[in-house]
Amino acid sequence: MAGDDLMPENESGYKLAQPKQTLAEYQKMDENDASLQRYKESLGLGGGKDLSDPNDPRVCIILSLSMESPGREPVVIDLSAPGSEKKLKDKPFKIKAGAKFTMIATFKVQHEILSGLHYVQSIKYLGIRIPGGKSSEMIGSYAPNTDKTPVYVKKFAEEEAPNMNKKFGVHSKFIDDDGKTHLEFDWAFQIDKDW
Numbered sequence: 305m306a307g308d309d310l311m312p313e314n315e316s317g318y319k320l321a322q323p324k325q326t327l328a329e330y331q332k333m334d335e336n337d338a339s340l341q342r343y344k345e346s347l348g349l350g351g352g353k354d355l356s357d358p359n360d361p362r363v364c365i366i367l368s369l370s371m372e373s374p375g376r377e378p379v380v381i382d383l384s385a386p387g388s389e390k391k392l393k394d395k396p397f398k399i400k401a402g403a404k405f406t407m408i409a410t411f412k413v414q415h416e417i418l419s420g421l422h423y424v425q426s427i428k429y430l431g432i433r434i435p436g437g438k439s440s441e442m443i444g445s446y447a448p449n450t451d452k453t454p455v456y457v458k459k460f461a462e463e464e465a466p467n468m469n470k471k472f473g474v475h476s477k478f479i480d481d482d483g484k485t486h487l488e489f490d491w492a493f494q495i496d497k498d499w
Contacts, residue, residue, distance in 0.1 A: 352450030356414035364418050364486040366411045366478055367455065371397070373405035376499050381491065389489035393473070396492035399465045400499050407460040409478075413446045420445055420481030423460070428473045443478075465495055 335341070371379045379397045383389055399405060409423060421444060427437035443458045472495070477488040 352452035354414075355412070355449045355451060355454060360414070362486070363415055363484070364411055364413055364421060364478065364480070366409065366487045368410045369476075370408040370410070371399070371405050372408060373400070373403050375403075376400075378408075383487065383489070389487065389491075392489060392491035394492075396471055396494045398494045398496050398499060401465055401467045401469065401495050401497055403465050404462055405465065406462050409443060409458045409460070410455055411458075411478075412449045412455050414448045416448065418446045418480060421486070422479050423458075423476065424479060425474050425476045428475070429470060431473070434472070468495055469497060470495055 365384075367382075367384045369381045369383060381392060381397075411421075420442070423441045423443055425439055426433055427439075428434065441458075441460050446456055449455060471492060473490060473492050475488075475490050478486040480486065
């Protein structure tokens with residue numbers, strides 16, 4: 305796969321305003337400003353017990369990717385166990401032709417602030433990327449999870465399945481603004497006339 309094939313779209317003129325800081329440095333910034341303290345708490349800084357696992361060095365742990373569509377139960381791709389993503393390519397899930405659906409990512413953050421998490425995917429048919437087959441969704445920036453917010457859930461924009469009966473391969477990546485890949489995997493879906 306080409307190196308930049310699964311890089312997020314470049315946001316023209318976007319730059320981080322300041323160098324990345326540790327969680328402790330963020331918490332101490334302007335500690336006498338009550339308004340800023342309330343704002344930081346709304347971002348998950350300083351509110352609740354940190355749930356970071358000291359034995360797990362990962363910053364972002366993708367727990368699942370789900371598809372919701374009217375008229376059927378959600379399809380959940382469980383990504384919580386390390387290595388679980390390696391089995392997905394051979395187990396395509398079915399999408400009804402013309403159906404509207406929404407993808408949902410469930411994840412947790414630990415140890416530090418996660419800046420600019422993106423979900424990027426490339427859809428291929430017979431190994432060739434289809435026109436319009438690359439998409440990038442900004443998920444956002446997040447503080448480590450606490451007991452008040454044990455997981456984060458991001459609902460993507462609604463999509464519509466094409467009206468064709470074909471099997472597609474997908475290469476997906478969760479990557480942040482620092483260029484760090486948190487999870488990369490292949491999976492597949494089948495467009496069919498029925499669920």
